[in-house]
Amino acid sequence: MxxxxxxxxxxxxxxxxxxxxxxxxxxxxxxxxxxFSIWVSIVGVMVLCYVLGxxxxxxxxxxxxxxxxxxxxxxxxxxxxxLPAQASEQPAIxxxxxxxxxxxDGFTLFxxxxxxxxxxxxxxxxxxxxxxxxxxxxxxQVWPNPFHTKEGRVKDSLVCFFGSHLYPNGDLLVxxxxxxxxxxxxxxxxxxxxxxxLWKYSENVHHxxxxxxxxxIYAIEHRVTHEMPEGLAYIPTPCLVDFLVLLSPDGxxxxxxxxxxxxxxxxxxxxxTALEPAGKRDSRPGRLTGPRFDEAVLRQDALHANFVKVLSxxxxxxxxxxxxxQVLISLRHLxxxxxxxxxxxxxxxxxxxxxxxxxxxxFLDNGHLLLFDNRGLPKGSRVLxxxxxxxxxxWSYAGENKGPFSKSERGMCQRLPNGNTLIVDSExxxxxxxxxxxxxxxxxSTKRRFIATARRYGPDQIRFLKGExxxxx
Numbered sequence: 001m002x003x004x005x006x007x008x009x010x011x012x013x014x015x016x017x018x019x020x021x022x023x024x025x026x027x028x029x030x031x032x033x034x035x036f037s038i039w040v041s042i043v044g045v046m047v048l049c050y051v052l053g054x055x056x057x058x059x060x061x062x063x064x065x066x067x068x069x070x071x072x073x074x075x076x077x078x079x080x081x082x083l084p085a086q087a088s089e090q091p092a093i094x095x096x097x098x099x100x101x102x103x104x105d106g107f108t109l110f111x112x113x114x115x116x117x118x119x120x121x122x123x124x125x126x127x128x129x130x131x132x133x134x135x136x137x138x139x140x141q142v143w144p145n146p147f148h149t150k151e152g153r154v155k156d157s158l159v160c161f162f163g164s165h166l167y168p169n170g171d172l173l174v175x176x177x178x179x180x181x182x183x184x185x186x187x188x189x190x191x192x193x194x195x196x197x198l199w200k201y202s203e204n205v206h207h208x209x210x211x212x213x214x215x216x217i218y219a220i221e222h223r224v225t226h227e228m229p230e231g232l233a234y235i236p237t238p239c240l241v242d243f244l245v246l247l248s249p250d251g252x253x254x255x256x257x258x259x260x261x262x263x264x265x266x267x268x269x270x271x272x273t274a275l276e277p278a279g280k281r282d283s284r285p286g287r288l289t290g291p292r293f294d295e296a297v298l299r300q301d302a303l304h305a306n307f308v309k310v311l312s313x314x315x316x317x318x319x320x321x322x323x324x325x326q327v328l329i330s331l332r333h334l335x336x337x338x339x340x341x342x343x344x345x346x347x348x349x350x351x352x353x354x355x356x357x358x359x360x361x362x363f364l365d366n367g368h369l370l371l372f373d374n375r376g377l378p379k380g381s382r383v384l385x386x387x388x389x390x391x392x393x394x395w396s397y398a399g400e401n402k403g404p405f406s407k408s409e410r411g412m413c414q415r416l417p418n419g420n421t422l423i424v425d426s427e428x429x430x431x432x433x434x435x436x437x438x439x440x441x442x443x444x445s446t447k448r449r450f451i452a453t454a455r456r457y458g459p460d461q462i463r464f465l466k467g468e469x470x471x472x473x
Contacts, residue, residue, distance in 0.1 A: 090117070090121070090123060090131065090134070091112050091114065091117045091446045091447070091449050092446065092447050093125065093129045093131075093444055093445070093446060094129075094444065094445045094446075094447065095128070095129045095443075095444055096430075096432075096443040096444060096445055097432065097440050097441065097442055097443045098127070098441075098442050098443075099439075099441040099442065102420075102435060102439075102441040103127065103418075103420070103433055103441050103442045104416040104417055104418045104420055104433070104456065104458070105127050105459070106127075106456050106457050106458045106459055106461075106462075107124050107125065107126055107132065107456070107457050107459070107462055107465070108124070108125050108422075108431065108444075108454060108455070108456050108457075109122060109123070109124050109164065109166055109453075109454065109455050109456075109457060110122065110123055110125070110431065110446075110451055110453060110454035110455075111123070111160065111161040111162070111164065111451070111452045111453050111454075112160070112429075112446055112449045112450060112451055112452060113160040113161075113162070113177070113179055113449075113450045113451075113452040114160075114449040114450060115157065115158075115179065116449075117449060118136070118156075118157075119157075119159065119160030119161065119179065119452075120136060120137060120138055120139055120156065120159055120160060120161055120176070121134060121135060121136035121137075121161065122134070122135045122136075122161050122164060122172065122174070122453075124166075124457075124462075124465075125444070127442070129444045132465060133170070133193070133464075133465065135161075135172050135174070135191055135193075135195045136195055137189075137191065137195050137197070138156040139154060139156050139159040139176055139186065140153075140156050141197075142176070142187070142189055142197055142200055143186075143187065143200070143202065146186070146187075146202070147202070148186075148187065148202045148203055148204060149184070149186055149204070150184070150224070154178065154186065158178060158179050159176055159177070159178060159179065159186060160176075160177055160178075160179055160452055161174050161175070161176065161177075161452060161453070162174075162175045162176070162177035162206070162207060162208075162452045162453060163175040163177075163207055163208035163209045163452075163453055164209070164453050164455075165209050165210065165211050166455070166457060166461075166462075167211075168461055168462065168463040168464065169193065169463060169464050170192065170193025170462075170464035170465075171190060171191065171192050171193065171198065172190070172191045172193075173188065173189070173190050173209050173211070173217065174188070174189050174190075174191060175187075175188055175205055175206065175207065175208065175209055175219070176188075176189065176205075177206060177207070177452070184204060184206065184222070184240075185203075185204040185205045185206025185207070185220075185221065185222060186204070186205075186206075187200060187201060187202055187203065187204070187205055188200070188201040188203075188205040188209060188217075188219055188247075188251070189201075190251060193464050199250055199251035200251065201219075201247060201251045201253075203221050203245070204221055204222050204223060205219045205220065205221050205245070206220055206221070206222055207220055207305070207306045207307065208220060208306065208307045208308050209308070210308050210309050210310050210327075211310075212310045212312070212325065213312055213313060215248075215249035216246055216247070216248070216249070216254070216310075217246070217247040217248070217249065217251070218244065218245075218246060218247075218308050218309075218310050218327055219244075219245050219247065219308065220242055220243070220244060220245070220305045220306075220308055220329070221242070221243045221244075221245045221256070222240040222241060222242050222243070222301070222305075223240065223241060223243070224238055224239070224240055224241075225237060225238065225239065225240075225241045226238045228260070229258070229260055229261055229264065231264055232260055232264060232272065234273075234275070234276045235260075235272070235275050235276070235302055236277055239300060239301060239302045240300065240301045240302065241258065241259070241260055241302055241303070242258075242259045242260075242302075242303045242304075242305040243256050243257060243258050243259060244256075244257040244259060244262075244305075244308065244327060244329065244340055244342070245257075246342060255342060257340060257342065257345045259303055259305060259329070259331075259340070260272070260302065260303065261345075262340055262345055262346050262347050263338070263347050263350075265345075265346050266346045266347040266348070266350075268338065268347050268349075268350040271334055271336055271338075271350060271352070272334070274334055274335075275302060275303075275333065275334070301333065302333065303331045303332075303333055303334060304331065304332040304333045305329055305330065305331055305332075306330050306331075306332050306359055306360075307328075307329065307330040307359055307360045307361060308327055308328070308329050308330075309327065309328045309329075309361065309362060309363060310325065310326075310327050310328075311323070311324055311325065311326050311327070311328065311339075311363055312324060312363075314365075315363050315364075315365060318363075318364075318365060318366065318367035319363070319367060319388075321349060321388075322339055322348070322349060323341070325342065325343075326339050326340065326341050326342070326348065327339065327340045327342060328361050328363060328369075329361075330358055330359055330360065330361050330371070332357050332358065332359070334352070335352050335355065335356045335357065335358065336350055336351065336352045337350065337351055337358065337361045337369070337371065338350035338351075349388075351388065353384075353386065353391075354373070354376050354384075355371060355373035355374075355375075355376040355384060356373065356374065356375035356376050357374040357375045357408065358371050358372060358373050358374060358376075359371070359372045359374060359410060359411045359412065360372045360411065360412040360413055360414075362413065362414065362415060364385070364415055367387070367388075367389065368385050368386060368387050368388070368394065369385070369386045369387075369388060370383065370384070370385050370386075370413055370414075370415050370421070371383070371384055371386065371413065372411040372412055372413045372423075372424075374407055374408060374409070374411055375408065377398060379404065379406060380398055380399065380404040380405060380406045381398070381404075381405055381406055381407045381411060382396055382397060382398035382399075383396065383397045383398075383413045383421060383423055384396050395436070397421065397423065397434055397438055400438040401438055401439055401440060402432070402440050405425050405428060407425060407426060407427045407428070408427070409426060409427055410424075410426035410427070410450075410451075410452070411423075411424060411425065411426050411427075412424035412426070412453065412454060412455075414455060414456060416433070416456060417458065419435075419436050420433050420434060420435050420436070420441065421433070421434050422434075422454070422455075422456050424451055424453075424454045425451070426450055426451045426452065427450060428448060429445055429446040429447060429448040429449045429450060429451055430443060430444070430445045430446070430451070431443060431444055431451065431454045432444075433456075
């Protein structure tokens, strides 16, 4: 009698929960809440791993090197996935002109700056345009965690080799430079012939580098300033300002010379007044006309120093107004070339001429200067040989027997031992050798990829290639 009443309530409870319900199902939370809990747990583990990984790398614990290399590899792999399909290890090189017997035979070192070809590499080609040596290293391999760039970590695909200097043993000094909107200096590195890093200088070195007879390295470095030096308040800020830096052969800083102050404290201070923006000019005595650039451009980069060359003891007697060890620089926004005495930290000679936005001034063994004049002609560029003593121009080349070339950016020129001139049309992606009579005797093209740098080296300057094909038979 008592068992019936007890069993009935149990049946009723089971029916209310459904015929397949179990005690475990009755106690379980809703599916959405359970899924949310799982995701919270996963995110928590990920955050914990991130914090621990960051701590390992920050404090350089034993596994930091492994993690750093893993991140570099992953980032490089990801960037390669997003490069255009036509990307290859080296740009296509096409021969255009070759006149045997009229060229200075040697090896041409060049590098391109392009988004569709890995740009952190340099090539050495012979007179048949065959690659005989290559240097290559990604920016992230040199600086996994770059503290010196305002952008922080930078994609390898947005960095290129720019200025360079080749040593006889195959060591290569390389200036890392940003592409497009990241057009800033990203540092200076010395590589051996196998592209291994010998040392690095982690500052904003840009454009160019040169090496003196004693091994001292001369480079240009820029920094952002929000306040101009005394007496130069008319130059708009914030902007980049340039320094001439001297480094030891092993990359240690020896001296840093601010170029604005080097001009301000010299007899050539009047040149700087050309940097006063239009609409804010005054009638100060000795003020020069200008500028060609508006205030927005000047706020980005006051002087835009772009090349540096040291005067050797051998050539110094050809320039009686100068001394060995003084440094020739090009200042694009001043349309001026100048010489800096590194002991005095002051400009000791400067000149403006018919050139505009010039690049790559060179000391010549006849006491003249050679430079690439980007905008001195109404509709084109040219190379000028300039006599600083007489103000004359004994030789120039503006595309005679070839066709005019108009280049607003970069551009280079080099007087070769046989009297020919090597000219770099950076924007056109072409390098050509011109005789004294203005005949093009050799050239090559990279199919309009921007050529960041190019220099010709004689066979006796490239000792590390001994045993390989050195020049045209």
